[in-house]
Each structure stands twice: as C-alpha cells, then as structure tokens.
C-alpha cells in the first residue's frame with residue numbers, strides 16, 4: 784500500500800509523556816462535571832491542540848473530546864494532519880473515530896478501551912477506516928489512570944444523579 788505524507792516511527796515515541804497531558808485534560812473535565820476524557824494532538828513532538836469532553840456543561844451530545852479538539856485546530860490539520868498523532872485517554876467513539884478519519888489523522892493512541900461505544904469494531908471491520916489510520920490504533924497507554932477517572936465519575940453520578948446525565952456515555 785502506498786502512503787502519502789510523513790511516516791512516523793511510532794515505536795520510538797514515549798507515548799506516556801503525551802498521554803499524561805491528555806490525562807490532565809480529563810482531570811479538568813472531571814472537576815467541572817463533564818465526563819473525564821481528554822486528548823492532545825501532537826505534531827513533531829509538540830502539542831498543537833488539547834481537548835476534553837464538554838457534553839454536560841454545554842448540554843450537547845456532540846461536544847465529545849476528539850471532535851472538539853479536531854474542530855478547534857482544523858486549519859492546522861488541513862496542512863499537517865497526516866503527521867499528527869492523536870492521544871486520547873479513552874478510545875474514540877464511532878463519531879469521533881469517523882471525525883478522526885475525515886480529518887486525515889493517521890495515528891491514534893488511546894488509554895482505556897470503551898467496549899460499549901468505542902470504535903474498535905468500526906476500525907476492525909471497515910477497510911476505509913483501517914487504511915486511513917495506517918495500522919496505528921494502539922491502546923492501554925496509562926489505561927489505569929484513565930480508568931480511575933472513569934470510576935470516580937461514575938461514583939459521583941451515583942451520589943448526585945442529574946437529569947442532564949441520562950443517556951449513553953460517550954467520549
């Protein structure tokens with residue numbers, strides 16, 4: 784298969800450094816009452832965008848972490864997307880994975896898997912998605928820390944149920 788754009792040797796990169804920054808975003812989301820999911824977009828070793836979930840504070844089911852971050856730096860991605868790596872504390876959902884593919888992001892690194900709404904099935908079964916991601920769809924990077932945030936959020940929801948928090952979880 785022919786790839787266009789820069790090739791990244793994904794095995795030479797310290798993913799935990801960048802995932803730690805994504806976890807900071809997830810922590811900030813937790814503290815303001817949103818689902819604790821964070822991401823960073825990295826190009827040439829530098830963070831070019833940060834994002835976190837804002838569904839509850841905006842009361843919008845579309846304010847997912849990855850979709851928000853990609854939209855925020857769209858002009859930059861228009862020029863550099865195929866050299867960027869997206870780090871996210873939770874596996875992308877199908878909406879975010881679709882947006883990642885359409886943004887021409889080729890490398891995705893995530894923390895904890897999302898067996899309910901995660902895009903693994905879409906990644907595995909849709910040729911276009913798999914080709915677009917260039918075979919770099921790796922997880923379990925600092926997953927324990929991400930999972931702890933999810934547990935804290937779930938406990939908080941049990942203690943203080945809110946009508947705004949009904950519906951499916953999302954990333």
Ligand SMILES: [Zn+2]
Pocket residue numbers: 847848849850875876877878879880953954
């Ligand atoms: Zn999503």
